[in-house]
Amino acid sequence: MLTDEFWLDAHFVACRAEYESMLRTAGIRSGDRVLDAGCGSGSFLPLLSELVGESGRLEAVDQAQANVAAARKAGFQARTGSVLDLPYPDASFDAVWCANVGQYLTDEELAGALLEFKRVVKPGGPVAVKDVDMLLMRVHPGDPFLLARLAQVCAEAATASVQSRGSVRGRELRRWLEHAGLMSVWQKSELIERWAPLPRQQRGFYAEWLAFLAEVASGQALPDADLEAWSRLRDPAHQNHPLNHPDFYLCEGQVLAVGRK
Numbered sequence: 001m002l003t004d005e006f007w008l009d010a011h012f013v014a015c016r017a018e019y020e021s022m023l024r025t026a027g028i029r030s031g032d033r034v035l036d037a038g039c040g041s042g043s044f045l046p047l048l049s050e051l052v053g054e055s056g057r058l059e060a061v062d063q064a065q066a067n068v069a070a071a072r073k074a075g076f077q078a079r080t081g082s083v084l085d086l087p088y089p090d091a092s093f094d095a096v097w098c099a100n101v102g103q104y105l106t107d108e109e110l111a112g113a114l115l116e117f118k119r120v121v122k123p124g125g126p127v128a129v130k131d132v133d134m135l136l137m138r139v140h141p142g143d144p145f146l147l148a149r150l151a152q153v154c155a156e157a158a159t160a161s162v163q164s165r166g167s168v169r170g171r172e173l174r175r176w177l178e179h180a181g182l183m184s185v186w187q188k189s190e191l192i193e194r195w196a197p198l199p200r201q202q203r204g205f206y207a208e209w210l211a212f213l214a215e216v217a218s219g220q221a222l223p224d225a226d227l228e229a230w231s232r233l234r235d236p237a238h239q240n241h242p243l244n245h246p247d248f249y250l251c252e253g254q255v256l257a258v259g260r261k
């Protein structure tokens, strides 16, 4: 599962610069009481802690007990709970941050989670939601439509996982926040671009991610040429894997939408 601690930390480290600059624009101020909703193992908590400073306060919530335990072990206040039914009273936070969680929710659940974020934030406070948009991902050298076709068959398959729909919903976020009744909503998409030669950690992360997507692709009704291309992406040691090409390029798109109560 991409919600496991390995993936959370590895993706965060691979994209740290861009992720942190997104969080810095979310409107969180020194002295704020902030909720990290769906905190995972706590990748964003150190920077959130820096932003709120000593006079601020952080709370983290996640539905996975193992992730809550990891956040607590790192010294943060964390509890088990769902973003669909937050275990906090109304208007108890100055701001809510929610990163990389919406992609795991159905449309109905996302709408419900946004109402919960609005409920627990004080009037005027920001609700900031960050998510991936898989339709912004490209790997070169390779067919520019390979990932788009995978995203499409996953989203349309009768057996499609929730994540398939959620992972192509990123650029709709602004509208979802508006429909939740948040005000002054804005959105900014960030294209995270990587070129060969990659640092070791980034190479390792993208090799694993492409292998994971290749595994997903292997069960889908895709053209034979696509299945062959995906089978090459399973093995980063293979000489024809794009990571081993001097022209290797990868981009992924991350979206931040912020609205106020």
Ligand SMILES: C[S@@+](CC[C@H](N)C(=O)[O-])C[C@H]1O[C@@H](n2cnc3c(N)ncnc32)[C@H](O)[C@@H]1O
Pocket (backbone or CB within 6 Å): 002, 003, 008, 009, 012, 037, 038, 039, 040, 041, 042, 043, 044, 061, 062, 063, 064, 067, 081, 082, 083, 084, 098, 099, 100, 101, 104
């Ligand atoms: C990809 S991780 C993101 C973690 C962290 N926010 C980050 O960006 O590193 C998704 C997290 O959402 C949590 N999650 C998924 N659905 C949830 C729900 N309904 N309520 C609370 N947490 C949820 C998962 O347990 C997981 O920790």
